[in-house]
Amino acid sequence: MAQSVRLDEYLGQAFDRTPVSMIVVNQAGEITRANRLAEQTFGYGSDELIGQRVEVLVPERYRHAHPGYRQGFLAETSARPMGAGRDLAGRRKDGSEFPVEIGINPVETGEGTMILSVILDLSERKQNERRIQDALAQKELLLREVHHRVKNNLQVIHSLLDLQAMRLQDHDLIDALRDSQNRIRSMSLIHQTLYLSENLAQVDFARFLDELVRSLTESYRSVAGPVDIQVMASDIKLPINEAIPCGLVINELVSNALKHGFGSGRSGHVEIRMIEPSPGHMVLTVSNDGEPLPDDLDLLQTRTLGLQLVQLLTRQLGGVLDIHRSNPVRFELRFQLERLA
Numbered sequence: 585m586a587q588s589v590r591l592d593e594y595l596g597q598a599f600d601r602t603p604v605s606m607i608v609v610n611q612a613g614e615i616t617r618a619n620r621l622a623e624q625t626f627g628y629g630s631d632e633l634i635g636q637r638v639e640v641l642v643p644e645r646y647r648h649a650h651p652g653y654r655q656g657f658l659a660e661t662s663a664r665p666m667g668a669g670r671d672l673a674g675r676r677k678d679g680s681e682f683p684v685e686i687g688i689n690p691v692e693t694g695e696g697t698m699i700l701s702v703i704l705d706l707s708e709r710k711q712n713e714r715r716i717q718d719a720l721a722q723k724e725l726l727l728r729e730v731h732h733r734v735k736n737n738l739q740v741i742h743s744l745l746d747l748q749a750m751r752l753q754d755h756d757l758i759d760a761l762r763d764s765q766n767r768i769r770s771m772s773l774i775h776q777t778l779y780l781s782e783n784l785a786q787v788d789f790a791r792f793l794d795e796l797v798r799s800l801t802e803s804y805r806s807v808a809g810p811v812d813i814q815v816m817a818s819d820i821k822l823p824i825n826e827a828i829p830c831g832l833v834i835n836e837l838v839s840n841a842l843k844h845g846f847g848s849g850r851s852g853h854v855e856i857r858m859i860e861p862s863p864g865h866m867v868l869t870v871s872n873d874g875e876p877l878p879d880d881l882d883l884l885q886t887r888t889l890g891l892q893l894v895q896l897l898t899r900q901l902g903g904v905l906d907i908h909r910s911n912p913v914r915f916e917l918r919f920q921l922e923r924l925a
């Protein structure tokens with residue numbers, strides 16, 4: 585007997601001092617016990633809660649439904665979180681509200697089944713979450729701004745080369761400048777695609793390719809005949825690390841197709857296809873009918889910049905390049921996304 589009295593005393597003290605709010609409610613919905621933290625959290629003085637209906641702790645707009653929930657719980661009597669999936673609020677004595685998480689447990693007592701509620705005050709956690717979300721939103725804004733500025737700076741370089749080209753007579757030089765401009769444009773388009781997209785970490789490649797094709801067609805309008813360009817890249821997303829080199833490779837290959845595949849105004853087809861046969865494995869093919877690759881073209885020995893760049897970028901992507909020389913000319917680049925490599 586003496587022992588059980590002592591145990592009651594210990595448990596009573598533990599109940600009082602535990603660092604979570606706890607209240608016990610009887611079947612009539614009256615508070616029979618509340619620990620110190622519960623009193624403090626809800627703004628009540630010592631023993632002020634005893635005998636009050638538990639609904640005083642519930643915001644007014646939810647009060648009407650609360651007794652029904654209580655009855656339901658008593659009927660089913662198993663420990664569970666309250667209002668799973670909903671945002672719960674507690675109401676302080678002064679009428680102010682705060683976010684809570686509540687666990688409810690049935691307890692058998694000499695006076696029948698009662699409900700022990702364990703209440704966590706989420707105010708601080710919610711505030712921290714909001715702070716982190718705000719900081720994250722700010723960082724995103726900044727990153728978007730950076731992409732925007734990089735894009736603008738690349739456009740300035742593009743325009744400078746335009747001005748330079750206008751003063752030149754030498755066609756080879758003008759062509760070389762145009763190729764450089766297109767390389768710069770393809771990088772600038774990656775940044776623009778990122779700047780405009782929801783997800784700042786992934787480039788929507790179909791969107792990028794549409795813009796790139798538009799820009800290249802315009803650039804090589806005077807060189808190539810009426811060429812039909814097909815783009816297949818639905819749902820392909822690349823991180824910027826891979827998007828830039830991959831975009832540059834496509835820029836070179838499509839430029840070549842337009843420049844060399846359909847000389848003297850010949851018409852034809854170009855196909856750009858990007859697929860992901862298994863997660864993270866990318867296969868890019870650029871093919872064109874029209875002129876075959878010259879027989880004497882040795883891709884390992886080429887001294888021209890375009891195909892050298894393609895080889896260099898392929899290495900940078902850790903990829904493998906396959907070439908089919910005629911009917912159609914087809915370049916196939918396989919590489920693996922870094923996160924899976």
Ligand SMILES: Nc1ncnc2c1ncn2[C@@H]1O[C@H](COP(=O)(O)OP(=O)(O)O)[C@@H](O)[C@H]1O
Pocket residue numbers: 836840841842843844845872875876877878881886888889890891892913
């Ligand atoms: N799609 C293609 N169709 C026909 N010939 C091509 C094609 N791609 C490349 N070539 C040939 O390969 C050569 C090297 O290409 P590249 O290194 O890009 O240099 P550039 O485009 O400046 O001539 C080209 O001059 C051209 O003869």
Ligand SMILES: [Mg+2]
Pocket residue numbers: 836839840890891
């Ligand atoms: Mg080229």
